[in-house]
Amino acid sequence: MRLTDHTFREIVRGLESRELSSRDLVGAALEAIHSHTDTLNTFIRIADPEQLIGMARAVDDARARGDVLGPLAGIPVAVKDNIATRGLGTTCASRMLESFDPPYDATAVTRLGAAGGIVIGKTNMDEFAMGSSNEHSFYGPARNPWDVGRVPGGSSGGSAAAVAAGEAVLALGSDTGGSVRQPAGFCGVVGVKPTYGRISRYGLIAFASSFDQIGPLARDVEGAAVLLEVIAGADHADATSLRMAVPECVTAVTRGVAGLRLGVPERFLGPDVDSDVRERVELAVTRLERAGATVRSLALPSLSHAVAAYYLIADAEASANLARYDGVGFGYRAAAADLDGVFERSRGEGFGLEVKRRIMLGTYALSAGYRDRYYASAQEARRCITSELLGAFDEVDGIVGPVSPTVAFGLGERVSDPLAMYLSDIFTVPANLTGAAAISVPCGTTSGGLPVGIQVIVDRFNEPTMFAVAGEIERASGGPLVPPTRGAA
Amino acid sequence: MTRTPVIGFEVHAQLATRSKIFCSCANIVGGEPNTRVCPVCLGLPGALPVLNDRAVELGIVAALAVDATVADRSSFARKSYFYPDLPKGYQITQDTRPLATGGGLDVESNGRAVRVGFSQLHIEEDAGKMLHRPGRSSLVDMNRCGVPLLEIVTLPELTSIDDAVVFAEEIRRILVSCGVTSGRMHEGGIRFDTNVSLAGEGGAPGTPCEIKNLNSFRSIRRALEHEIDRQRAVLDGGGRIAHQTLLWDEREGEAHPMRSKEEASDYRYFREPDLPDIIASSERIEELRALVPELPGAARARLRDEHGLAAEVAGIIADDRREVAYFEEAVKAVGSFGFDDPVERGPACARWLVGPLRGLAHARGLAMEDLLGPRLPAARLAELIALRARGRLTETAAKELLGHAVDSRAPLTDLIEQFGLRQLSDEDELSTVVASVLDAHPEELARLRRGEDKLIRFLTGQVMKKTGGRANPRIVGELIRAAAKREDS
Numbered sequence: 004m005r006l007t008d009h010t011f012r013e014i015v016r017g018l019e020s021r022e023l024s025s026r027d028l029v030g031a032a033l034e035a036i037h038s039h040t041d042t043l044n045t046f047i048r049i050a051d052p053e054q055l056i057g058m059a060r061a062v063d064d065a066r067a068r069g070d071v072l073g074p075l076a077g078i079p080v081a082v083k084d085n086i087a088t089r090g091l092g093t094t095c096a097s098r099m100l101e102s103f104d105p106p107y108d109a110t111a112v113t114r115l116g117a118a119g120g121i122v123i124g125k126t127n128m129d130e131f132a133m134g135s136s137n138e139h140s141f142y143g144p145a146r147n148p149w150d151v152g153r154v155p156g157g158s159s160g161g162s163a164a165a166v167a168a169g170e171a172v173l174a175l176g177s178d179t180g181g182s183v184r185q186p187a188g189f190c191g192v193v194g195v196k197p198t199y200g201r202i203s204r205y206g207l208i209a210f211a212s213s214f215d216q217i218g219p220l221a222r223d224v225e226g227a228a229v230l231l232e233v234i235a236g237a238d239h240a241d242a243t244s245l246r247m248a249v250p251e252c253v254t255a256v257t258r259g260v261a262g263l264r265l266g267v268p269e270r271f272l273g274p275d276v277d278s279d280v281r282e283r284v285e286l287a288v289t290r291l292e293r294a295g296a297t298v299r300s301l302a303l304p305s306l307s308h309a310v311a312a313y314y315l316i317a318d319a320e321a322s323a324n325l326a327r328y329d330g331v332g333f334g335y336r337a338a339a340a341d342l343d344g345v346f347e348r349s350r351g352e353g354f355g356l357e358v359k360r361r362i363m364l365g366t367y368a369l370s371a372g373y374r375d376r377y378y379a380s381a382q383e384a385r386r387c388i389t390s391e392l393l394g395a396f397d398e399v400d401g402i403v404g405p406v407s408p409t410v411a412f413g414l415g416e417r418v419s420d421p422l423a424m425y426l427s428d429i430f431t432v433p434a435n436l437t438g439a440a441a442i443s444v445p446c447g448t449t450s451g452g453l454p455v456g457i458q459v460i461v462d463r464f465n466e467p468t469m470f471a472v473a474g475e476i477e478r479a480s481g482g483p484l485v486p487p488t489r490g491a492a
Numbered sequence: 493m494t495r496t497p498v499i500g501f502e503v504h505a506q507l508a509t510r511s512k513i514f515c516s517c518a519n520i521v522g523g524e525p526n527t528r529v530c531p532v533c534l535g536l537p538g539a540l541p542v543l544n545d546r547a548v549e550l551g552i553v554a555a556l557a558v559d560a561t562v563a564d565r566s567s568f569a570r571k572s573y574f575y576p577d578l579p580k581g582y583q584i585t586q587d588t589r590p591l592a593t594g595g596g597l598d599v600e601s602n603g604r605a606v607r608v609g610f611s612q613l614h615i616e617e618d619a620g621k622m623l624h625r626p627g628r629s630s631l632v633d634m635n636r637c638g639v640p641l642l643e644i645v646t647l648p649e650l651t652s653i654d655d656a657v658v659f660a661e662e663i664r665r666i667l668v669s670c671g672v673t674s675g676r677m678h679e680g681g682i683r684f685d686t687n688v689s690l691a692g693e694g695g696a697p698g699t700p701c702e703i704k705n706l707n708s709f710r711s712i713r714r715a716l717e718h719e720i721d722r723q724r725a726v727l728d729g730g731g732r733i734a735h736q737t738l739l740w741d742e743r744e745g746e747a748h749p750m751r752s753k754e755e756a757s758d759y760r761y762f763r764e765p766d767l768p769d770i771i772a773s774s775e776r777i778e779e780l781r782a783l784v785p786e787l788p789g790a791a792r793a794r795l796r797d798e799h800g801l802a803a804e805v806a807g808i809i810a811d812d813r814r815e816v817a818y819f820e821e822a823v824k825a826v827g828s829f830g831f832d833d834p835v836e837r838g839p840a841c842a843r844w845l846v847g848p849l850r851g852l853a854h855a856r857g858l859a860m861e862d863l864l865g866p867r868l869p870a871a872r873l874a875e876l877i878a879l880r881a882r883g884r885l886t887e888t889a890a891k892e893l894l895g896h897a898v899d900s901r902a903p904l905t906d907l908i909e910q911f912g913l914r915q916l917s918d919e920d921e922l923s924t925v926v927a928s929v930l931d932a933h934p935e936e937l938a939r940l941r942r943g944e945d946k947l948i949r950f951l952t953g954q955v956m957k958k959t960g961g962r963a964n965p966r967i968v969g970e971l972i973r974a975a976a977k978r979e980d981s
Contacts, residue, residue: 086538087537087538093537093538095537100537103537105531105536105537105538106531106536107531107538107539109538204540205538205539205540206538206539207538208537208538209537209538209766211765212765212766213765239542240540240542241540241542242540242541242542242543242766242767242768243540243765243766243767243768319762320762320765322572322760323570323572323580323581323582323760323762325581326572326574326580326581326582327535327537327579327580327581328581329574329576329581331576331579331632332534332535332536332579332634333534333536333537334537342576342630346574366760369572369760369761369762370758370760371757371758371760374760374762378762
C-alpha cells in the first residue's frame with residue numbers, strides 16, 4: 004500500500020474496521036523512506052525498524068483484543084529534529100547537536116505517544132529552524148517530492164516532504180516565521196501554526212521564543228485537526244502555554260463557510276506575487292464566496308514593516324537562545340588551549356553560516372547604542388502590527404491570501420541572496436508577530452505542475468473558524484494532492 | 493585635601509525557598525557536584541523556566557520590610573554573557589521593570605542616624621560555581637544554578653566604612669528576621685558587591701570602582717579600606733581613577749582587577765520571552781504585608797524600652813524574631829512562678845537567654861533555634877529562673893538543672909530531687925558542714941579571727957565544695973562569722 008492513497012479519515016476507518024493494520028502503515032512508511040533516501044533526504048534519523056514494527060504489531064494486537072485505543076493508535080508520525088525525543092537524538096540539523104540525546108521528550112511528543120502515535124523518525128530541517136528552503140542543514144538539503152530539483156521549503160522541509168511523499172501519515176514541524184506553512188505550501192500538504200501558546204513549547208529547541216510554535220502537518224485538513232487536538236493544551240512546564248480548553252477543531256472541518264466574513268489584504272495579491280500563485284488563490288477565494296462567505300479587501304498598511312520587525316526580534320532572541328551552545332555542558336566541543344578558545348572554536352565550528360549570520364544580526368540589534376534603533380523600534384512595530392491585524396478581526400472572521408509569493412524554487416537559487424529569502428516570508432510572519440493562528444492548505448497546482456498553498460489567518464484562539472475555511476477550500480479544490488512522480492515505488 | 497568616600501552596595505541574598513526559582517530541584521546548599529540539577533537549570537536545549545511563586549512572595553516580603561514600592565507588574569529580562577558556570581549563556585534577571593523600587597534603611601552608626609536609599613529590588617537566578625585548579629583544567633559545579641536570589645541595589649549614599657559595615661549587618665539581620673534568607677554568609681547565603689569612589693572638593697563625584705565577591709563583614713571592611721587607600725593614593729599623586737571591577741580574594745585579603753573579557757560591559761538585556769510578567773495585585777501585597785514581622789531595629793528599641801534590657805543584650809536577642817517571641821513569653825510566665833520584681837523579670841530572662849542557654853547550645857553543638865521551642869518551652873525556662881530568683885537553687889545548681897530540663901520532660905521539682913540540686917538553707921544541716929570545714933582549716937580560722945576578712949570567701953568556698961555547690965552561700969557566710977565570734981568570746 005501507499006500512504007498517499009488514503010485520506011486521514013480512510014486510514015482511521017481502515018484501522019478501526021481492521022481492513023488496514025498499523026503494521027501495513029508502518030511498513031508502507033518505511034518502504035517509502037527507504038526508496039526515497041537518496042533523492043529526498045527527508046529524515047536525519049529513523050527509529051529502529053524492528054522496534055517500529057513491534058510497536059505496530061502491539062497496537063494491532065490490542066485492537067484485535069478490543070482495547071480502547073487513542074486517536075492516533077498505530078499511526079506513523081514524523082517529528083522535526085528540533086523537537087526533543089528521548090533515545091532518538093535531536094540535532095536541529097546542526098553539527099553542534101550531532102551527538103545530543105535529550106534526557107526527555109517534548110510535551111507534544113509525550114502527548115503524541117499517549118494517543119498511540121508511533122514516532123517513525125526525525126526529519127530534516129534548516130539548521131536551528133533558520134531558513135526557508137531546508138538548504139541550511141548539516142545533513143544536506145531535503146528535496147521536494149514534486150520536483151527533486153526544487154526545495155521543499157523550510158524550515159520544516161523534511162516534515163512537509165515526508166508527509167507529501169507518503170513517508171509518514173502525519174508530522175510535527177515548528178513555525179517561527181512560516182516554517183510549517185511555507186513548506187506545507189511548497190509540498191502540497193496542510194500545515195498549521197496554532198495560536199501562540201496553544202501547544203506547549205517544552206522540548207522544542209528554541210529559535211525565537213516569542214514566535215516559536217509547534218505545528219501539525221498532514222495530507223489533509225482533518226488529519227491536521229486531529230493531530231492538533233491531541234498535542235494542544237495547557238502544560239505546567241511551559242509558562243507561556245495557554246491556560247484554556249482546546250476548542251473542537253475536528254468537528255469544525257466540515258462546518259462550511261456560510262455567513263463567514265473573510266478579508267484579503269491588498270498587498271497579499273499585489274504584483275510581487277507570481278501570477279500562477281495569484282490565479283490559484285483568487286480562484287479559491289471565489290469558491291469560498293460561492294460557498295456562502297463574504298469577501299472584502301483589507302488595507303493593513305503596517306504589514307509593510309512585518310518582515311523587518313520579525314527578523315530583528317527573531318534574531319535578537321536567537322542570539323540569546325543559542326548562547327548556551329558554548330562547548331561546556333553539552334553539544335559540540337572543540338579542543339582549545341584556553342576558555343575563550345573553547346567558546347570561540349566550538350561555536351565557530353559547530354554552527355553553520357546562516358546560524359552565525361542570525362546570531363551576528365541579533366547580537367548587533369541588541370547591542371548598546373543600537374538597541375533602541377533596532378530591537379526597540381522592531382518591538383514598537385510589532386505592537387502596531389498586532390493592534391492593526393487583531394483589530395481587523397472585529398470586521399472579518401478570517402484573512403485569506405497566498406502562503407508565499409512563489410511556488411517551490413530551485414535548489415541553490417536563493418541560497419546566496421539571504422535578503423530575497425527573508426522577503427519571501429512576507430505573508431507568513433504576521434501570524435507569528437501577532438500570535439494569531441494560521442493554516443496553509445493546498446489549492447491546486449500551477450501550469451507547471453507545482454502545488455500552490457493558500458493561507459487562512461484567524462484571530463487568536465479561533466482555530467475552529469480556521470479549520471472551517473480550510474476544510475471548505477480543500478473540498479472545493481478536489482481534496483488532497485498527490486505528487487505525480489512519487490509513490491510509484 | 494579631605495576626600496569623602498561614597499559607597500553603595502548590591503546585596504545578593506539566596507531566597508529560602510524549598511525549590512529553585514525556575515525548576516523543582518531542591519534549593520539546598522552544597523551536595524555532590526552536579527547532582528541537584530535537571531534539564532531546566534542545566535539550560536538543556538528545549539527546557540523552559542517556570543517561575544516559583546514562593547520566590548516572588550519572599551521578594552515582596554523583603555520589599556515591604558524596607559518600605560520599597562512593589563510594582564503591580566514586573567518582568568524578567570535576559571542578561572547575556574559567556575561564562576562556564578552560566579549554562580544558558582544568559583542569566584534570567586530583572587532589569588528595567590523590577591519587582592520593587594525605592595525604599596531604604598535607617599541604621600545607627602557611631603551614635604548617628606544614617607539613611608540609605610534603594611534604587612531597586614529584584615529577583616533572579618544564581619549561577620553555578622567554578623573550581624579553578626592552577627595548572628590543571630577547571631571544573632564547574634551546576635548545583636547552584638537556578639537558586640533564587642534577591643538583589644537589592646542601594647544608592648551610593650554611605651560615606652564611611654563604619655556606616656557601610658553597619659548597613660550590611662543590618663540588612664542581613666532584616667532579611668533573616670523576615671525569613672527571606674538563611675543569611676549564612678560562609679555558605680554564600682548573602683553576598684555583597686560594593687561600589688566606592690572618593691568625592692572631590694565640594695563633593696564633586698569621583699569615578700566609582702566595583703568590588704565583587706564580599707562574603708563576610710570583615711571582607712567588606714578590609715576591601716573598602718584597601719580600595720579607599722588605593723584611590724586616595726592615586727588622587728593625591730595627581731592621578732585619575734579608571735573605572736574597574738575588582739574581585740575580592742578572601743584568602744589573600746586582596747582585590748584583583750577582573751580580566752576585561754570577564755567584565756562584559758554590554759549585557760544586551762531584553763525581555764525574557766519564556767516567562768509572563770509578574771502580577772502583584774494590591775490584595776496579594778496586603779496579604780504578604782501581614783507576613784512582615786517586627787524588624788530587628790524596632791524589636792531592639794522595644795526590648796530596651798519596655799523590658800529594660802541593656803542595648804547590647806537587646807541587640808543579641810532582637811536578631812532573631814523567634815528568640816524575641818520566646819523571650820517575651822518567658823517574661824510573662826516568670827511572674828506566675830512567683831518572680832515578684834517586675835523590673836527585674838526582663839533582665840533576668842535575657843541574662844539566661846544570652847548566657848547559660850547559649851552556653852548549653854554551644855556545648856551540645858546545637859543552634860539556639862533547636863533549643864527554643866518544644867525542647868525547652870518558655871514556661872519551663874521561666875519556672876527555672878523563678879526558682880533561682882527565689883533562692884531555691886544556687887547559680888551552679890540552676891545551670892545544671894537547665895541541662896536536665898532540656899534532656900527530660902519530668903517536672904523541674906522532680907529533677908531537683910532526683911539530682912539533689914535543692915539549695916541547702918537548713919541551718920542545722922549547714923552548721924555541721926561548717927564545723928567540719930573549720931576543724932579542717934584551723935590556720936585560716938585563726939587568720940580570720942585576726943581580722944583577715946577575705947578568708948570568709950575561702951572558707952565559704954570550701955563549704956560549697958563539700959555540698960556540691962548546693963549550700964546557700966549567704967547562710968554559710970553568716971554561720972562562719974558566728975562560729976568565729978563564738979570562739980573569740
